[in-house]
Amino acid sequence: MRHIDSLIFAGWVIPGEPEDRILEKHALAIHEGKIVTILPIEEAVREFSARVTHRLPQHALIPGLINTHTHAAMTLLRGYGSDLPMMEWLHEHIWPAEQAWMSDSFVADGTRLAVAEMLTAGITCFNDMYFFPETTASVVEELGIRACIGLIVVDFPTIWAKNPGEYLGKAEGLYKHYRQHSLIRTALAPHAPYSVSDDPLKSIAALSESWDIPIHMHLHETADEVVQSQKQYQLRPIERLENLGLLSERFLAVHATQLNDNDIEYLQLHQCHVVHCPESNLKLASGFCPVPRLLENGINVALGTDGAASNDDLDILGEMRTAALLAKGISGNAAAVPAAKALHMATLGGAQALGIDDITGSLKPGKAADVVAIDMSALSTQPVYNVLSQIVYAASRHQVTDVWVAGQHLLKSRILSTMDMRELQTRILFWRQKIGDDS
Amino acid sequence: MRHIDSLIFAGWVIPGEPEDRILEKHALAIHEGKIVTILPIEEAVREFSARVTHRLPQHALIPGLINTHTHAAMTLLRGYGSDLPMMEWLHEHIWPAEQAWMSDSFVADGTRLAVAEMLTAGITCFNDMYFFPETTASVVEELGIRACIGLIVVDFPTIWAKNPGEYLGKAEGLYKHYRQHSLIRTALAPHAPYSVSDDPLKSIAALSESWDIPIHMHLHETADEVVQSQKQYQLRPIERLENLGLLSERFLAVHATQLNDNDIEYLQLHQCHVVHCPESNLKLASGFCPVPRLLENGINVALGTDGAASNDDLDILGEMRTAALLAKGISGNAAAVPAAKALHMATLGGAQALGIDDITGSLKPGKAADVVAIDMSALSTQPVYNVLSQIVYAASRHQVTDVWVAGQHLLKSRILSTMDMRELQTRILFWRQKIGDDS
Numbered sequence: 001m002r003h004i005d006s007l008i009f010a011g012w013v014i015p016g017e018p019e020d021r022i023l024e025k026h027a028l029a030i031h032e033g034k035i036v037t038i039l040p041i042e043e044a045v046r047e048f049s050a051r052v053t054h055r056l057p058q059h060a061l062i063p064g065l066i067n068t069h070t071h072a073a074m075t076l077l078r079g080y081g082s083d084l085p086m087m088e089w090l091h092e093h094i095w096p097a098e099q100a101w102m103s104d105s106f107v108a109d110g111t112r113l114a115v116a117e118m119l120t121a122g123i124t125c126f127n128d129m130y131f132f133p134e135t136t137a138s139v140v141e142e143l144g145i146r147a148c149i150g151l152i153v154v155d156f157p158t159i160w161a162k163n164p165g166e167y168l169g170k171a172e173g174l175y176k177h178y179r180q181h182s183l184i185r186t187a188l189a190p191h192a193p194y195s196v197s198d199d200p201l202k203s204i205a206a207l208s209e210s211w212d213i214p215i216h217m218h219l220h221e222t223a224d225e226v227v228q229s230q231k232q233y234q235l236r237p238i239e240r241l242e243n244l245g246l247l248s249e250r251f252l253a254v255h256a257t258q259l260n261d262n263d264i265e266y267l268q269l270h271q272c273h274v275v276h277c278p279e280s281n282l283k284l285a286s287g288f289c290p291v292p293r294l295l296e297n298g299i300n301v302a303l304g305t306d307g308a309a310s311n312d313d314l315d316i317l318g319e320m321r322t323a324a325l326l327a328k329g330i331s332g333n334a335a336a337v338p339a340a341k342a343l344h345m346a347t348l349g350g351a352q353a354l355g356i357d358d359i360t361g362s363l364k365p366g367k368a369a370d371v372v373a374i375d376m377s378a379l380s381t382q383p384v385y386n387v388l389s390q391i392v393y394a395a396s397r398h399q400v401t402d403v404w405v406a407g408q409h410l411l412k413s414r415i416l417s418t419m420d421m422r423e424l425q426t427r428i429l430f431w432r433q434k435i436g437d438d439s
Numbered sequence: 440m441r442h443i444d445s446l447i448f449a450g451w452v453i454p455g456e457p458e459d460r461i462l463e464k465h466a467l468a469i470h471e472g473k474i475v476t477i478l479p480i481e482e483a484v485r486e487f488s489a490r491v492t493h494r495l496p497q498h499a500l501i502p503g504l505i506n507t508h509t510h511a512a513m514t515l516l517r518g519y520g521s522d523l524p525m526m527e528w529l530h531e532h533i534w535p536a537e538q539a540w541m542s543d544s545f546v547a548d549g550t551r552l553a554v555a556e557m558l559t560a561g562i563t564c565f566n567d568m569y570f571f572p573e574t575t576a577s578v579v580e581e582l583g584i585r586a587c588i589g590l591i592v593v594d595f596p597t598i599w600a601k602n603p604g605e606y607l608g609k610a611e612g613l614y615k616h617y618r619q620h621s622l623i624r625t626a627l628a629p630h631a632p633y634s635v636s637d638d639p640l641k642s643i644a645a646l647s648e649s650w651d652i653p654i655h656m657h658l659h660e661t662a663d664e665v666v667q668s669q670k671q672y673q674l675r676p677i678e679r680l681e682n683l684g685l686l687s688e689r690f691l692a693v694h695a696t697q698l699n700d701n702d703i704e705y706l707q708l709h710q711c712h713v714v715h716c717p718e719s720n721l722k723l724a725s726g727f728c729p730v731p732r733l734l735e736n737g738i739n740v741a742l743g744t745d746g747a748a749s750n751d752d753l754d755i756l757g758e759m760r761t762a763a764l765l766a767k768g769i770s771g772n773a774a775a776v777p778a779a780k781a782l783h784m785a786t787l788g789g790a791q792a793l794g795i796d797d798i799t800g801s802l803k804p805g806k807a808a809d810v811v812a813i814d815m816s817a818l819s820t821q822p823v824y825n826v827l828s829q830i831v832y833a834a835s836r837h838q839v840t841d842v843w844v845a846g847q848h849l850l851k852s853r854i855l856s857t858m859d860m861r862e863l864q865t866r867i868l869f870w871r872q873k874i875g876d877d878s
Contacts, residue, residue, distance in 0.1 A: 075821075076822065078820075078821070078822065078824075078829070078833060079823070079824050079825055079828040079829045079832060079833060080824050082777070082778060082825065082828035082832060083773070083774055083777035083778060083828065084773060084774055085772070085773050085774055086773050089773065113818065113821065116818050117818045117819055120818065121819075279764060281768065282764035282765060282767055282768035283764055283767060283773065283832070284767075284773050285767045285768055285770070285771050285772055285773040285775070287768075287771075288768065308833075311832070312828075312829070312832040312833040313819050313832075313833050314819075315819070322761075322764075325718060325721035325722055325761075326721060326768075328721055328722060328723075328724045329720065329721035329724055329726075329727065329765075331724070332724050332726075333524070333724055334522070334523060334524050334525050334528065334722065334723050334724040335522055335523060335524055336724070338521070338522035339521060339522060377864075379552065379555050379556045379559065379863075380556055380560075380752050380753075380754070381517075382514075382517070382552065382864075382867045382871075383515065383517065383867050383868070383870060383871035383874075384518070384871070385517075385518050385519050385871070385874075386518055386521065389518045389521035389522065389751075390517070390518045390751070393518060393521060393722070393750070393751040393752075394517060394518060394747075394751040394752050396835055396836075396837060397835075398835060398837035424818075425816075425821075428821045428822050429822070431822060432821075432822035432823070432824070435822075435824075
């Protein structure tokens with residue numbers, strides 16, 4: 001008998017590869033933070049002796065969910081200025097609030113709230129873009145979740161940096177600091193085509209190649225963005241980025257709601273990834289990402305929540321469902337984006353986009369034990385005919401009971417093991433009072 | 440001091456009339472099942488002596504949610520045959536399963552599961568359409584929820600009735616039996632224009648007028664329905680119903696995803712109500728109900744979940760959010776269907792459609808105490824800037840802790856007081872094993 005750290009016996013294991021596989025009454029064996037194997041429970045009992053055994057007969061195990069686009073600290077602005085036209089919302093509410101309150105302690109507390117929300121929702125990895133990324137990274141280290149930290153670059157000065165040169169200098173420092181970290185990766189994060197000019201974009205293209213890290217960027221989020229770019233550069237944003245050498249298999253195009261045939265060809269040609277944020281796109285009335293067409297063209301699609309100020313939650317299980325439903329509605333085909341495909345976008349699709357699919361994104365021997373247990377015995381998921389369909393269309397994040405990241409049991413029976421919740425609630429209240437009423 | 444049955448002290452009370460009102464730190468006074476008044480907590484302490492006092496400083500009280508279109512018993516077919524084109528799903532999965540398993544005990548158990556799910560989600564009233572409505576009604580009586588029971592009529596024979604004459608005869612019996620009931624109303628429920636012919640529809644128009652009860656009917660759910668009607672009758676379905684005298688302020692048009700200007704004029708002229716089922720319409724790729732246009736034209740819009748086989752949950756809080764998001768996305772206007780309007784559709788809009796807005800739908804003195812308490816202290820609704828926005832865009836049904844129907848405390852700290860959950864789980868398992876695998 002082989003001695004290992006832990007065994008999880010589950011009603012169902014959904015490994016994610018191949019994407020529609022469902023294993024009933026199987027066990028997941030974990031040792032030193034990695035998945036050893038997945039096998040029938042009765043075989044696991046014979047083969048392994050585990051230090052800890054979790055018995056979850058009513059639960060389904062899925063790969064940890066990946067939130068491939070968020071601005072974590074914006075949880076502190078959740079619901080701040082809702083139901084407004086996008087430009088009024090940005091210019092009159094969000095940007096002034098950020099201008100007034102942005103600091104490393106805002107980012108630290110907002111990120112703590114975000115990580116607490118994400119872990120309890122089964123998210124084991126997130127791809128962030130915000131100011132004070134070094135603060136986000138240290139909260140990530142403190143709490144044990146996996147993350148890709150965006151090294152933000154914009155043309156204009158903020159409290160964090162004065163000009164593109166300073167943004168890029170800080171980016172280099174952070175990239176070097178985290179290069180060898182087991183849970184933290186970095187990505188170059190030029191905010192958007194309209195907020196970063198050609199020179200810094202060229203530097204970013206070169207750095208992405210030399211450091212071999214992704215470029216994480218808002219792209220074609222709104223029709224107006226495309227129109228403005230055509231006016232200013234006589235090019236659609238994606239054409240401009242192509243000219244500047246940004247497009248490659250390391251490029252993540254976030255939103256992509258405005259795509260013509262030519263744009264899709266560029267994405268396909270350069271093997272770019274698209275990060276679909278369906279709820280944010282709906283709330284801000286940005287348009288519809290043509291997910292079924294992207295998938296038909298072999299383009300990898302991941303899912304993101306966007307920031308909590310435009311969503312208003314960090315819930316990838318919810319985005320999966322919205323993505324699956326919206327694709328059907330918009331394409332007029334009830335068979336579009338079936339449950340297994342939605343789960344793929346929320347797991348392995350995200351890992352591929354971030355270039356970490358050798359480490360996470362599916363339950364595969366040798367990968368990190370990034371695992372989520374969902375209790376299927378809740379009324380709202382009964383009866384279970386097809387567990388995959390039930391997870392995507394009926395389960396909610398409140399049925400997530402246990403979460404492991406690299407084998408660390410971060411959520412135990414819905415209790416976060418690495419956070420002081422009382423302290424967190426106090427900090428949220430502090431910011432609520434400081435920021436004041438949204439009026 | 441006045442002696443009353445109960446007082447609820449809440450962090451926020453959202454009465455629903457006027458639709459954007461938010462009262463902070465208010466109390467709801469309840470006596471003999473009805474709302475006495477809403478007043479500041481400090482005044483309530485001076486004015487009332489209550490047999491029971493509930494202190495919910497972190498909670499928001501809202502009017503009980505109304506699910507204005509469902510097929511409750513279909514919970515037993517939740518997730519049965521997902522991700523299929525609609526006609527394949529109906530003809531090869533749902534109808535054969537119904538044919539094989541439909542019985543009064545299927546309806547009783549399915550409705551118990553539905554009512555348990557709905558009460559825990561803050562739904563205090565539902566408008567049903569299914570076979571064996573007398574069974575649905577007796578489960579409703581047993582459990583204490585409020586309902587409008589659809590007296591179903593279709594041309595074809597089912598296990599419940601052989602022909603329109605028998606359907607209508609049974610309808611009359613049920614209508615008379617429940618005419619004086621405090622929680623149960625009935626509605627004539629001709630299934631759809633394509634499944635009920637002219638003669639029974641004419642009878643239904645006459646009975647609706649003479650009994651003064653609503654007509655609850657699927658209408659313009661799919662483009663194909665409209666095309667088929669034009670072929671068969673040279674009329675769009677709504678034109679045919681108009682000719683047959685069905686349209687009035689007692690008519691509920693469910694789905695209404697295919698509406699031209701003329702159709703909207705008919706709805707407006709006859710003061711019909713539209714029941715919008717956004718998640719079902721997305722999942723079955725039926726089309727989009729033009730909610731902002733209907734509202735602009737003064738047409739009342741309510742919300743429904745549809746049956747759990749095409750949704751896959753009975754969650755009006757979720758439908759509210761989907762309705763608010765989808766309206767923005769489809770209309771391209773981020774200010775369309777703001778939070779207060781979404782809550783209105785889910786409460787008073789439903790009561791108006793069912794003709795019971797004198798009894799329920801808002802927290803108003805003299806109305807029944809149909810009340811829902813939502814815990815806003817959850818991480819995912821923190822911080823609270825605008826509680827109404829937070830309820831619609833961030834809260835989930837798992838934050839519903841307490842529910843009262845006509846003053847009866849049916850959900851207490853998330854425990855259902857009128858149900859034996861063990862027995863229910865046993866019955867669900869029985870049906871799961873009987874119906875077998877969805878393969």
